[in-house]
C-alpha cells in the first residue's frame with residue numbers, strides 16, 4: 001500500500017486549475033497502489049479552499065491557515081508538506097510543474113531524501129511501480145523513470161497534461177498543527193500584481209502567442225488580446241517579443257520561458273526556433289499564421305496559414321466571437 | 329563578499345542531442361559542451377554585483393562535472409569570474425537530482441560562500457529541482473526567480489522575485505541561495521582581454537573524498553532510474569493554406585477548428 005499526496009497551489013483565494021488535474025491523478029494512482037489520495041493546502045484562505053476541494057476525488061485534505069505561509073518564502077509551506085507527507089508514510093508527492101511547484105519540489109525531495117521526476121506528462125503503475133513519463137532534451141526524447149528502493153518520491157506534473165475529474169467522495173478535512181522549531185529566512189515584504197485577472201498561461205486551454213512579426217507592443221493589445229479573450233484563453237509571446245520589451249518576460253514561452261500544453265496554440269508571427277518549440281510542441285492543436293510558408297513552426301503545426309497577420313487576426317476574432325455566440 | 333555561481337555544463341543547446349539506448353545517459357561524445365544558458369544569466373548577475381560591491385567581492389564558478397570538461401569553464405572566466413572549482417569524481421557519474429544536490433552541498437560547504445547564484449532550470453534535464461534541494465542540504469534560505477537585487481550587504485539581501493502575476497519584494501539573511509531569471513540582463517560577451525586573462529585563472533578540482541562525501545553517490549546512490557527511452561510521437565505534417573486575404577485566412581482557421589471541435 002502506498003499513499004499519494006498533492007500540493008495545492010493557490011493565490012488570491014483561488015486554487016490553480018492544475019490542482020484538479022493533480023487530484024484526479026492522485027485518485028487514479030492511489031487506487032492502483034492500494035492507498036489513499038490526500039491533499040495539502042496551506043496559507044490564508046485554506047480552510048475555504050479545502051472545502052471546495054471536497055468536490056474532487058480525494059480521501060483526506062490537510063489544511064492550515066498559518067499566516068507564516070504567506071509571510072515567508074517557501075520554507076513554511078515545505079514544513080507543512082513534510083509534516084503531512086510524513087504522517088501518511090512513504091508517499092508519492094504530486095506537485096504542479098509551475099514556478100512555485102518547482103521550488104517546492106526540490107526542497108521536499110531533499111527533506112525526505114527522495115527522488116524527483118520532473119515535468120511529467122503521463123503516469124503509469126506497472127507491477128506496483130510508478131512510472132513517470134516525461135519529454136526531455138527539448139522534447140526530442142521521451143523518458144520513462146521510476147523511483148528506486150521504496151518507490152516513493154516527488155513528481156512535478158505539467159499543467160494541462162492530465163484531465164480533471166471533479167467528484168465529491170466525502171474527503172475528510174484535517175487541520176494541521178504548526179511543525180515545531182522552525183525558523184524562516186526569507187520574508188515577503190510586498191506583493192505586486194502586474195498582470196492581475198489574467199488566467200495563468202500554463203493553465204489556459206487556448207494560448208494565442210505573438211512574435212517579432214507583430215512589430216511592436218500595440219498589436220499585442222489590439223489584436224492578440226481580443227482574440228485570446230474570444231477563446232477565453234491567454235496571450236503568450238516569443239522571446240524576441242519579450243526581449244524587445246513589448247511584453248513582460250512572464251509571457252515568454254520556450255526553453256527559457258514557460259512550457260505550455262494547451263488544447264489549442266496559435267502562433268502569430270513566430271518563426272518557430274527550437275527554443276520556442278520546446279515550450280509549446282506538446283499542445284493539442286497548433287495553428288501558425290506566418291507570411292512565410294517555409295518557417296520551422298510548420299514542422300510542428302497542424303495548420304499553417306500563409307498570409308498577413310494584420311489582416312487575418314481581426315477577421316478571425318470576429319469569426320470566433322460569432323461562432324461562440326451561435327453555440328450559446 | 330564571496331559569491332559562488334553554480335553552473336551546469338550541458339551539451340551545446342544548438343547541437344542534435346540523443347540518449348544512448350544502452351546506458352540511458354546522454355551521449356556526450358562528439359557534442360561540444362556549453363554553459364547551461366540560464367546559468368549565464370546567473371554569472372551576469374554575479375558580475376553586476378562584483379561591479380557594485382567593489383574589489384573585496386569575488387566570483388567563483390562551481391560545477392559538478394567530469395574533469396574532461398574543464399576547458400568549457402574558460403568562457404565563464406573570460407566573462408569576468410575570478411576562479412573556478414570543479415567537483416569531479418568517477419563515482420558521481422549517473423547522479424540524479426537528489427544525489428547531485430547533496431554532493432554539491434558537500435563541496436560548497438568546503439569552498440565556503442556568502443551568496444550562491446544558480447540558474448532556475450537546466451537545458452538538458454530541465455528539472456529545476458537542484459537549487460531548492462541544494463539550499464536544503466546546505467541549510468540556507470533560498471530566494472528564487474529573482475529579477476533584480478535591490479539591496480545587498482551587512483549580511484542581508486533584498487530582491488524582487490518574479491511570480492506568475494507580477495513580483496514580490498523579499499528580504500532575508502545571508503548566506504543564502506538565489507536563483508535568477510533572464511530579466512537580470514543579457515549575459516555579457518567576453519572581451520579579448522578577458523579571453524586572454526582567463527587562460528591564467530585557476531580551475532581547481534575536488535574529489536568526492538575531498539568533500540567528505542560519505543554516502544552512496546552516482547547511479548548507485550540515485551533515487552531515480554531511467555526505465556526506458558523512446559522517440560516522441562511524430563506529428564502529422566501541417567496542412568498549409570495560402571490565404572488570399574484576411575477573410576480567407578480567418579475562414580480557413582475557423583473551418584479547421586470546427587473540424588477538430590475546438591469551437
Ligand SMILES: Cc1cc2nc3c(=O)[nH]c(=O)nc-3n(C[C@H](O)[C@H](O)[C@H](O)COP(=O)(O)OP(=O)(O)OC[C@H]3O[C@@H](n4cnc5c(N)ncnc54)[C@H](O)[C@@H]3O)c2cc1C
Pocket residue numbers: 210211212213214237238239240241252253254255256257258268269270271272273274275276279289290291292295307308309310341365
Ligand atoms: C539560449 C537561448 C534561449 C532561448 N530561449 C527562447 C525561449 O524560451 N523562447 C523563445 O521564443 N525563443 C527563445 N530563444 C530565441 C529563439 O532562438 C528565437 O530567436 C526567437 O524565438 C525568435 O522569435 P520570433 O519567432 O518571434 O522572431 P523571428 O524569428 O524574427 O520570427 C518572426 C516571424 O514573423 C513573421 N512575420 C513578420 N511579419 C508578419 C506579418 N505581417 N504577418 C505574418 N507573419 C509575419 C516572419 O515571417 C517570421 O517568421 C532563445 C535563444 C537562445 C540562444
Ligand SMILES: Nc1ncnc2c1ncn2[C@@H]1O[C@H](COP(=O)(O)O)[C@@H](O)[C@H]1O
Pocket residue numbers: 334335336337364366367390391392393428445446447448449450451453454455456457458459
Ligand atoms: N552538475 C551541476 N553543477 C553545477 N550546477 C548545477 C548542476 N546541476 C544543476 N546545477 C544548478 O542548478 C540549476 C538548475 O538545474 P536543474 O535542477 O538540473 O534543472 C542550474 O541552472 C545550475 O545552476
